[in-house]
Amino acid sequence: MKPxxxxxxxxxxxxxxxxKSRAVHKYLQDxxxxxxxxxxxxxxxxxxxxxxxxxxxxxxTGKGGYHRVYSLNALSKTERTFRNEIRNRFxxxxxxxxxxxxxxxxxxxxxxGSYGSEECIIVNCIFTDSCETEETKSFEKARRALDE
Numbered sequence: 001m002k003p004x005x006x007x008x009x010x011x012x013x014x015x016x017x018x019x020k021s022r023a024v025h026k027y028l029q030d031x032x033x034x035x036x037x038x039x040x041x042x043x044x045x046x047x048x049x050x051x052x053x054x055x056x057x058x059x060x061t062g063k064g065g066y067h068r069v070y071s072l073n074a075l076s077k078t079e080r081t082f083r084n085e086i087r088n089r090f091x092x093x094x095x096x097x098x099x100x101x102x103x104x105x106x107x108x109x110x111x112x113g114s115y116g117s118e119e120c121i122i123v124n125c126i127f128t129d130s131c132e133t134e135e136t137k138s139f140e141k142a143r144r145a146l147d148e
Contacts, residue, residue, distance in 0.1 A: 001086075004028055005045055007035040013079055018058070018071035021046055046070050054082065 011027040012019060024046065025039045046068070049055040054076040057068040076082045 003034040004037045012072050018069045020069050
């Protein structure tokens, strides 16, 4: 996700209430920097998040016609549930791609509930901010040594 898209989601988590695109756009403009985007970009992203099932909306009538009021749902209620769903979808798509490319390929590890194996520790580290275990520190050290 792009920085402004992450900022959009933080707008919802910070406010914890349904929001119109105008308020989301103002939130991004107030943040400035890379987060400041056009209102059209914000609306396109919000609609994409609706299409992907991460946001819900209702339509309200107002000046100029109908306006969408966006809200979080069960897949995005907290940053943690959102990250987990993104990770799970990514892993599902990666598995589908892996399988379609080579039926004989080594299967990806199933790490949805178990993070104990080396493969799952690496997957967990890649898709979350949980890279602080002793095992992942040793993987990180080895990776840095390879980069040098």
